[in-house]
Amino acid sequence: MILLPRGIPVKEKVDPAKVNLPEALKKLKESGFSGYLRFDTPQGVGIVIFEQGKLISALFEGERHVLIAYDALARLFELALAGSCTLDIFRLSNELAMSIHALLHGEVLYRGQExxxxxxxxxxxxxxxxxxxxxxxxxTAEHVALIFYRDGNPLGFFHDGSTEIETTPGTSMSVARLPGAKIDVLSSKGNDVSVMADLMQSADIGKLWQKAQEQRQRLQKQEQEEASRTQGFAEQERRQRLVALLRSTAERHVGKIGGSLVDKEFERSLAAGLTEAGFTTFFDNLGKAAKLVAGPTAVNTMLDEMKRGVRGMAKAG
Incomplete structure (x- = not known):
């Protein structure tokens, strides 16, 4: 899990499935935004960092793999379109955005030490x-603070709600006094702002988004086809169980010919589906045919039992 303090919130708990992400990124670029976007998904966490309108970093950390740059953006687009994802946007100073970038792409020396x-x-x-x-x-579970160092010397502090690297401990050190506080030690390499690439200029973000949309459409089609097949199998099984129930009931009351009458009328009246109108026609026609081979009392008893059985199967699903 990627642990970062919250800067100044710009947007929180947004459903990115309802957002045109390339357009949103373009607006952040045009406004000269500095800060980061955080994507929380069941599959992992993604961070996209802007510095003065330049998209300088994208990272996705899953349970078993880490993706960066365009691979990370492509994965985030896919997960955003799939749903079950939340997006938060936090504003930071230019210097802090660069420091967060260096941190995320650095090395973890120690993790989770009490x-x-x-x-x-x-x-x-x-x-x-x-x-x-x-x-x-x-x-801790609810708070995060960072203490930055350069060449062994402390640079400053970053905690929830701040946008700048601060020179006094304040809130940052108060996190250290909370019960259950843990510490990670991370090393990083310095970054020259002048040579940081803008991912939005070196690739077509729109094409990544389009590809993710096309993939989502394919997956939705596959899911719909699978659901249709599953529904078809369930319907077929239900019809088979229903026919077996009706046949056994008919044979008990009017003999083996009753089973033949059920088969014939079932295919005629209920071929289009197990609808209420279809059952009404089925019972009417079956009753008329059965009265040619059995007495009215036996036929009426048979029909009543069949109707109770059908209602029971409907309730059971």
């Missing part, structure tokens, strides 16, 4: 002696 078991002074001393660049990520 803070109370860590010698923080020794850890910070190691950062300084090794001249590491990266961050300490301190978090």
């Amino acid at each position: 803070l109370k078991l860590i010698d923080i002074k020794a850890l910070l001393g190691q950062f300084k002696s090794d001249q590491l660049s990266g961050c300490l990520r301190i978090y």
Whole structure:
């Protein structure tokens, strides 16, 4: 799971299946947006980072794989169109957007260590002696704070609701005092803003979206065909069980000829479907035919039992 503090919310809990994502990304580009988009899905988490209107990073982290750049965007488009996905957009400063980018594409040195078991002074001393660049990520189930370092020296703090790298601990360090707080240690490499590629200029995002839409349409068609086949099998099985019930009832009351009468009338009256009108016609015609070979009492008893059986099967589904 990708743990990042929330910046200033721009949009929250949006259903991206209802959004034209290429158009939304284009608007963020044109407005010079800096910040990130977070996609939460059952299959994983995606982060898309903008810096001054440039889409500088896209990452998708699933249970078994990590995708970046266009592969990540393509996967996020697919999951967005499939539903069961939420989108949040947070605004950050330019510097912080770049720092988040470096963090996501860095290396995790330690993950999920309980803070109370860590010698923080020794850890910070190691950062300084090794001249590491990266961050300490301190978090609980509900809060996240980042402490950034460059060449072993602290740069500042980032916590929920901030847009800038702050120079005082404040809220960031308060997370460390919460019960169950954990810490990750991440290293990163510096990024030169001037050479960061804009993914929206180096590829046709619209084509990625179109491909995802076409794939979704194919999947929907397959699902509909499968549902239709399943429904057809269920209908066929129901018809077979119904015929067996009606045949056995007819044979008990009017003899073997009753089974033949059921087969004939079932195909005639209910061939188009097991409808109420069809059953009415079936029972009327079967009653008339049966009275030619059996007495009215036996026929009426047979029909009453059949109708109860049909109602019972309908309730049972």
